[in-house]
Amino acid sequence: MEENHKNQQENPFSIFYYRGEVWIQKEKAKAKKLKKTSWWKKKKSSGICYYCKRKFKPNELTMDHIIPISRGGESIKENIVPCCKECNSKKKSLLPIEWEEYLQNLKKV
Numbered sequence: 001m002e003e004n005h006k007n008q009q010e011n012p013f014s015i016f017y018y019r020g021e022v023w024i025q026k027e028k029a030k031a032k033k034l035k036k037t038s039w040w041k042k043k044k045s046s047g048i049c050y051y052c053k054r055k056f057k058p059n060e061l062t063m064d065h066i067i068p069i070s071r072g073g074e075s076i077k078e079n080i081v082p083c084c085k086e087c088n089s090k091k092k093s094l095l096p097i098e099w100e101e102y103l104q105n106l107k108k109v
């Protein structure tokens with residue numbers, strides 16, 4: 001029974017909780033506003049993906065919440081990073097624990 005299937009206890013994001021649809025809409029609106037700020041434009045113009053550290057054209061980067069809004073992450077500068085499309089789609093398709101593994105592997109390269 002050592003090899004248990006991935007359960008919630010292993011999930012590094014499990015301390016965050018679902019805050020409700022109204023809250024999610026509010027954070028999404030906040031993110032939209034942040035997209036228009038010079039802070040975000042400056043971040044994006046660096047062209048570096050926060051996760052894989054590769055360089056992209058600024059318009060190839062998207063806004064990503066390190067802790068997704070759906071998991072209780074807020075639309076604050078500390079939680080928002082530029083992210084390439086590849087990392088973005090990986091992050092969406094992987095379980096949080098698998099995403100963590102992906103990040104660990106990136107660091108090793």
Ligand SMILES: [Zn+2]
Nearest residue numbers: 049052084087
């Ligand atoms: Zn990336």
